[in-house]
Amino acid sequence: MVQTAELIKKYQFHEKDTGSTTFQIILLSEEIEKEKSHLAKNKKDIPSKRALLKKSAHRRRFYQYLGKHNPEILQKLRNESKDLVKFLGIRE
Numbered sequence: 001m002v003q004t005a006e007l008i009k010k011y012q013f014h015e016k017d018t019g020s021t022t023f024q025i026i027l028l029s030e031e032i033e034k035e036k037s038h039l040a041k042n043k044k045d046i047p048s049k050r051a052l053l054k055k056s057a058h059r060r061r062f063y064q065y066l067g068k069h070n071p072e073i074l075q076k077l078r079n080e081s082k083d084l085v086k087f088l089g090i091r092e
Helices: 004-011 021-041 046-069 071-088
Strands: none
Touching: 004 021, 021 046, 021 071, 046 071
């Protein structure tokens, strides 16, 4: 999986950007992928399933926030999501 430092370097908007909405979406996507790979091996790990659902819901709320407050950034994120999907090794 991709390290957080690599994600910071690639997707931050400015030098101190670690908390913007788009960056939080990217970090949550990475964490969700880690949970998915863990659950693929450990299917009966119920607390991990719950964590995956919570992170997915949190990411969905970030998408909704972007849609209301910065729809142009959301559109840009969706356009670049194909690159992000390849970079993170996930599918949409």
